[in-house]
Amino acid sequence: MVEFIVDLNGNVVWKDKKFAVVFDDKKKCYELIHKSEERPFFCPALRNEEKVFFCEYAGEDRIFEVTRIELEGKVYYHHRMKTLKETISEFVECELISSKAGVGYALIIDNKILKSHNCEAGSYEEIKSKYKLLAEIGCYFGDQTGKVLVFSKEDSLTSKVDEAFKILRVIENSEVVGMLIYQDDYFVYVNRGAEKVTGFSKEELMSKPFWEFAHESVREVVKERGRRRQRGEKVEPRVYVIPFITKAGEVKYGLFWFDNIIYNGKPAGITIFFDVTERIESEELFKSLFFSSPIGQYILVDKKFEIVNSTFEKITGYSLEELRGKYWYELVHEEDREKVRRCAVEMLKGLRNEPYEYRAVRKDGKVKWILESVVPIRYKGKRAVLGNFMDITERKELEELNERLLEYTTHLNRMLRHDLKNVLSAISLSTELLKEQKVNEKLTELIEKSVSKGFEIIESAKESEEVLKTGKLKEINLKDVLTKIEECYENVEINAEEVVVLADNTIFNVLTNLVENAFKHGGAKKVRISVRKEDEFAVITVEDDGKGIPKEIREKIFDYGFSYGEKAGNGMGLYVVKKAVERWGGRISVSDSDLGGAKFVIMLGCVECLRKKHS
Known part of the structure; x- marks a missing residue:
């Protein structure tokens, strides 16, 4: 267990000895726990709450118990972080104490009995010789007959029971976390979350062998491993995803944590699980979209390529094996690297929405124009960047060609307008002379209208030139x-x-x-x-x-x-x-x-x- 206290700004103001081992203590608490640059909305300190919440850290689900405290008029939040293993150990210990305290227990430190109750032995050696102890789980030993509990920590028994019950209430009342204990091939403990996730009632879950609820594709494996755990054997792995059947007949996926415990004096199996169906399906959808996308896509971890799709390989000329381990900037034209770095950082921070353009260098040395956008993601438990990478070389070449053509036609347009204007001006002067001499007035009027029309065309051509210029949006x-x-x-x-x-x-x-x-x-x-x-x-x-x-x-x-x-x-x-x-x-x-x-x-x-x- 790790303990630390933070202020309202997320600064760690006190920590125990384990804190520095688990965390880099130079950062804000939400940077350490939530891997976020900003305090997330569900942070208990931000919401002024005392609560217990689950959070993944270092690839393992942890339980954080948050308590509000006041010191010298200031508000702080005391955090206690435990693994699921520690939590379950305390829960089981709590169950055993409540059911077996009348039989006896002994508090032992360094092989010496410091405190006991109805214990039929005067020393640790007598206990060892009299009872066949099972393997240690957390902070206690239990014998096969359930006649004695042996604690190996100096903590107060009362506070430990209170704490265990507090955690138990959270798990027991949770509607998203399932908890099951099975013994003699049947469930003997079912929490509310297990009922909610599976759709079965407590009685229905307890009425059939535990493996019946697993999908038929994994049923035999679940049965074999579960029976071994009931015998007290350590079975690996302890955490994996398996499909299970709900009461409605749906196939769902759960992330299951398994272990073996002592329950009511006998070996038993225990599991805590979460419904991860949406996560599994979204990951499968992501993989499908990622690898079939007509747009080049890549994922960076620590600024290096971790995975790319086939479109990206085609655009760059590199294979995934050649790209893996390369820094992103190795593919960017030297003159564009600083611009790309700046634009990407702005986009990842939410300060920029528009994709940016730059030149990339292929494996064969050819230069490609790229339109790119990036978003922050988590990949395999780590901070990562997902990039969308589109080849716009053809478009850029057409734009350059259009610019050259527009420049040429603009120059030609101006020359023709200038020459035509001179001709029309000369005709207009001649018309004035004809009007003075009153020669064929109808013809003179017709010429005037034609000249006026010519000037309109010149003005229209000028306006068209302005409108059709390729201005940057x-x-x-x-x-x-x-x-x-x-x-x-x-x-x-x-x-x-x-x-x-x-x-x-x-x-x-x-x-x-x-x-x-x-x-x-x-x-x-x-x-x-x-x-x-x-x-x-x-x-x-x-x-x-x-x-x-x-x-x-x-x-x-x-x-x-x-x-x-x-x-x-x-x-x-x-x-x-x-x-x-x-x-x-x-x-x-x-x-x-x-x-x-x-x-x-x-x-x-x-x-x-x-x-x-x-x-």
């Missing part, structure tokens, strides 16, 4: 964008929540394009823009009271070059709008508005909603 507050639009137009009504989306700065151009279309081409007198959240999306609605868009052409209005109506444009506006929305990962649709005109609906990823979903 970032968080945009829609309310800020809509405030600017409201300042530019008199008859625009804004009704928007505070919503942040993933887009770029050209979202202003996209929305003003829709507003301009409503006034200029739709004949609208009023435009209404609203924003709301729906699931993981921000829904932007732009609607007007104009003449609307006929149903028969709605599927075509986003096509390149399509235009309609007397005041039709050049057919580039809505095409550019759709391409921009798609680049942001969204979608756009058109329908009828309650105002009488057209209604455009844009759906984009809502940053807040996505974060809530992933958390």
Whole structure:
């Protein structure tokens, strides 16, 4: 047993001699016990509770008894940590004392009787010669006839009985921890947890041989080992997972701890068990998903590769055997290592949600672009990192190609606009001369309209260039964008929540394009823009009271070059709008508005909603 006292901040302010052996005493108590950087919500000290709780430490389930104490006006929590073995020993001792105290007991230290009651011997040697003692369990010996109990510790018998009963009550009343004692092939003790986990009543469990409740695949093994324990033999292993049958006929899995004890003066077997069905099934599901995932996945323990799936092997060119024992950074391009380390730490601490990109170096020396995200997990009882590793090399190459093409087309666009502007300006001057000379006024008017149309096309091409630029996605507050639009137009009504989306700065151009279309081409007198959240999306609605868009052409209005109506444009506006929305990962649709005109609906990823979903 280990004892220590902590303050309300989790600092260890007192410890016994065993503490330094079991723990590294330079950390907070929750770092030692719960393996957590922050005090967990179920921590008794945090919840101001006195309780007994189970917690895994060093691969073994431990029992922690927490007591609240006050010293000099300050509150502290006294912890006593025991193994299941120690707890069961005390429970059995308690049972024996309560049932056999009338027969006799002796408290023995260093082979000397310090205290006794109805003991038919005057010395330890007499006890040894008179009674055939069984193997030591915890802190007592018991003889085969149950006539004497021999304690080998100096603890007060009364306090030990009280403590044992306290632990017994916790286990006896637990609905999640099953405890069974079997003797002569039948259960002789059944706690509430065993009834709850199996679905059988105490009477039903006691009515059949103990092995009948095990699954048929392990029934003979359970029977053989259980009978050996009833004879007082030590049987290994003592902890393992076995399937069992519930009253409803379900096959479940339990983590069972077995040992042999003395119960009512006779050898018996004892088991404590937990239902781990969900854990087993989730582990099997995890393995299935991990190894069949089309995304590369890996698990790091102490910053080294522990396990990877076949997709990861394919991307990196390394086999699992070659990767095991390698540090994660050995696969990262030297120039990207610090960036990856920083991003991974932020993501593991919950300070970052977006995956990060970097260059990885394959076994053959080729460089791959990787999109990665990481989460903290526990693997085989240790802190670990689960990584999702996606090859985006092809996408990055296409992005680079698009950037080069966009740069070229932007340059070409500007040259053509410049040259066309010069030509149109010259024609416009010539038109002015023709007007002064009053030569063919109808022809002059036609030329003026054509020149004006040409300037509109130039301006539209300029706007399209701005919108189609591949800007890096970032968080945009829609309310800020809509405030600017409201300042530019008199008859625009804004009704928007505070919503942040993933887009770029050209979202202003996209929305003003829709507003301009409503006034200029739709004949609208009023435009209404609203924003709301729906699931993981921000829904932007732009609607007007104009003449609307006929149903028969709605599927075509986003096509390149399509235009309609007397005041039709050049057919580039809505095409550019759709391409921009798609680049942001969204979608756009058109329908009828309650105002009488057209209604455009844009759906984009809502940053807040996505974060809530992933958390």
